[in-house]
Amino acid sequence: MNKKSFGSRLVAAPYYVWAAIFVVVPLIITAYFAFTGKDGSFTLSNMYGISKYGKSFAISILYAVIATAVTLLVSYPMAYFMTKLKISSQRMILLIVMLPMWMNFLIRTYSWITILANTGLINTFLKAIGLGPVQLINTPGAVILGMVYDFIPYMILPIYSVMTKIDHSVLEAAEDLGANGFHRMTKVIFPLSLPGVISGITMVFVPSVSTFYISQKLGGNKNLLIGDAIEFLFNNGPDYYNIASALSLILMVMILLCLTVMNRFDNGEPEGIIV
Amino acid sequence: MKTVSRIYTVLMLIFLYAPVAVMVFFSLNSGGSVWVFSGFSLKWYEGLMEDTTMLTALTHTIIIAVLSAVISTVIGTAASVGILSLRKKFTKKVITSVTNIPLMNADIVTGVSLMLLFIFIGRLFSLDESLGFVTVLIAHITFNLPYVILSVMPKLVQTDHNLLDAAMDLGCTKTASFFKVILPSVSTGIFTGFIMAFTLSLDDFVISYFTCGHYQTLPIVIYNMTKKTVSPDVYALSTVIFVIIFVLLILYNVVQNKQDKRRTAI
Known part of the structure; x- marks a missing residue:
């Protein structure tokens, strides 16, 4: 590598410029809008104004946590069963x-x-067998179901790909040492699959907590999620950009904090997320 | 155990495919409802061919997907080479973190922050229309780049650097050895990155929603349609796209299986 010259470093220059202008600057501008008033002067009033949306934040987090938990519970056995199939069937079912x-x-x-x-x-169907109708749409349950459905492959895929890499001899060793099926699961397979679980959780939680379409369609706009609030405010015109930016900023900080905490649990993978 | 896993897998597949089945079934509805089925008909598919809004949006989507995938693949591949040759650990860490931002951040925040930038620039130059084709393209390239870098970088790390030295010993110039040795050995990574960028761009709704202005892509048109009561035409359109992708994936898998067989034969 010592022969790498100035030239090979220079090829990345377009990317550095791009990332600076279109990744870093937008975040600075969002922060600028969040801390200024309509006239462009510094103010904290947007940050105080956020308290109105405390309920939205709470509901978004609650729904996203439930959706992530359900997705994990449903996906884990699926990923496990997939690894038990023949290699050719595995590729098929993955598809x-x-x-x-x-x-x-x-x-x-x-x-x-x-x-x-x-x-x-x-x-x-329920009406036909004399049990219905039951209110299903426009309920919190429907919103959570939508989140689970939309993001479930993001959970199955990382867990599955970590699980397939588990060395079979490790399992045999555990068996030889007297571990039964339950212990092999809890003491060997689960700890080894943790990196997949962690990345699955982040990949489901982040889009769930920030969604606005799912809640609009399946929740009937009854409970405003934080994504709904941001989308609504930005669509209301430039007067609302400041408060909406403040909400976006808080959402971003919250997500980055969650990811940092999650990464603490995932100490084995150096190529993980660096925040 | 085997029956349990079979039943579980089947239930899971029913869950995954229920909405797909609904979509395909009601796209064939002769009535205008997505609830009441009144008989089979292909009229919604015929209607698609005359729907200019949808066809324009489809063209827009494809233009944006192709352009953003090509540009982000070129910039991203070059970036991977450059980032790897960085010597200072700190600089490398900062750049990796910045690269991860669009990947980690919620789409809505990425979309909103880009929109604010474009509006800011628009105000600075007092443009009438600050959002449009250019801004969607920039936004798509921005969220595609980390995916390209993420698929090219690991391949570059795996490449044997003795190969480069060997090429140069045999008289290749540095640039020629890069194009003749390094680039072919990471071609699978570049290809994966390109495909990922292309499909992500095709499917993106949230970021386009905030950055597109009047330049509507297909997901935006679908969004506007689902705001009102939906007729089966949206389902028909999605079925067409679904079938095209299904065929492409099957073909891709067949080709890959063949390649695998050839490789094992050698």
Whole structure:
């Protein structure tokens, strides 16, 4: 590597310029808007104004935590069962699991309305057997279901790819040393799959906590999530840019803090996220 | 255990494919509802061919996806080479962290912050329209770049540097040896990065939503349609896209399987 010259470092120059202008500067501008008033003078009033959205933050975090937990619980066995298949079947089922992701995210969410609506498929069925109708759409449950559905492959994929790399001899060793199936799971497989679990959690939590489409379509705008608030305020015109920027800034800080905390648990992987 | 895992997998697949089935089924509806099925018809598919808003948006989406994927692949590959040849640990760490920002951050924050930048610039030069084609393209390149770097960098690390020395010993210039030795050995990483960038760009809604102005891409058109009551035409369009991608993926897998077989044969 010592022969690497000035030239090979220079090729990255366009990227450095790009990242500076379009990654760093936008965040500075967001912070600038968050700490200034409409006239451009420094103020903390936007930060005080955020307290109005305390409930939105609380609900967003609550929904996202529940959705992430459910996704993890459902995905973990799936990923485990996938590793038990023949290699050729594994590739096939991986393709099958990923395929719905290629449907547009908006349509994926929207289709659930057809299933969950009061005149939808489930309620038509329930009515036919004399049990319905049940209010499914426009409930917190529907929003959480939407989050789980939209982001589940992001959980299955990292867990699966870490699990397939677990050395079989480690499991055999555990068996030889007297570990039963349950102990092999809790003491060997689960700890070794933790890096996959961690990246799965972050990949589901971040889009869930910041979503605005899912809650609009499946939650009926009853509980404003933080993403809804940001989208709504920005659409209301330049007068609301300052408060909306403050909300975005807080959301970003919150997410980065969560990721840093998550990374503490994941001490084995040096190529992990550096925040 | 085997039956348990089978039942679980099947239930999971039903969950994953229920909305897909709904979409395909109701796209064939002869009525205008996505709830009540009144009979089979292909009229929504025929209608697609005449829907100019949708066709324009489709063209926009493809233009943006191709351009942003090509540009981010070029800039990103060059960046990977440059970042790896950095000597100072601290500089490297700072640059890696900045690279990770769009990857880690919520889409909505990335979209909003870029929008504020574009509006800021627009005000500075008092433009009438600060958002449009250029801004969506810039936004897409920005969120594609980390994915390209992430797929090229590990391949570059794996490349044997003796190969480069050998090429130069055999009389290659530095630039020629880079193009003839290093680049081919990381071509799979570059290809993966390109494909990822292309598909992410095709599918992006949130970041485009805040940066596109009047330059509507397909997800934006779909969003506007789902704001009102939806007719089966959106489902028909999504089914078409879904089928195209399905066929492409199958082809890709067949080709890959063949390559694997050839490799094991050798």
